[in-house]
Amino acid sequence: MKKSMIAAVSVICMGAMTAQAKDTSYTLTYDDAELATQQGVAAVHERIEMVAKSYCPDYSKVLNLSSVRSCVKEVTDDLVAKVGHPQLTQFHTGEAPVRIAASARDVNDRS
Numbered sequence: 001m002k003k004s005m006i007a008a009v010s011v012i013c014m015g016a017m018t019a020q021a022k023d024t025s026y027t028l029t030y031d032d033a034e035l036a037t038q039q040g041v042a043a044v045h046e047r048i049e050m051v052a053k054s055y056c057p058d059y060s061k062v063l064n065l066s067s068v069r070s071c072v073k074e075v076t077d078d079l080v081a082k083v084g085h086p087q088l089t090q091f092h093t094g095e096a097p098v099r100i101a102a103s104a105r106d107v108n109d110r111s
Helices: 030-038 038-055 066-081 087-091 104-108
Strands: 002-014 019-031
Touching: 019 038, 019 066, 030 038, 030 087, 038 087, 066 087, 066 104
Parallel strands: none
Antiparallel strands: 002 019
C-alpha cells in the first residue's frame, strides 16, 4: 500500500543578520512493502534525506552551513518519526537491528 506523508513544519533559517521563518510542508511517498527488507528501509531513508535536502534552503541562500545541516536533520528526524517503523528508526539512529533467535534446545527444554 502506497502512502504519502505530508508534514507541516516550522523551520527557522538564520541568515547573516536576519532570521526568516519558513512555514510550509513536505511530502514523502513510500510503500509499506519497502519497509520489509533492509534494502527497502535504506531506500526509504534515502528518499527522506532527499526530501529534507530539497525542503531546506541551500547554503548560498542563508550563508550558514550549520543552519542548513540543522534543518536537514530536523526534517529527517521528523519524517522518520512520522513513518514510525522500528527498522527505519534503527537505520536512522545507527542502531543495530535486534534479532531474537531461540535454539531448538531453548524451545524444547522444559526442565
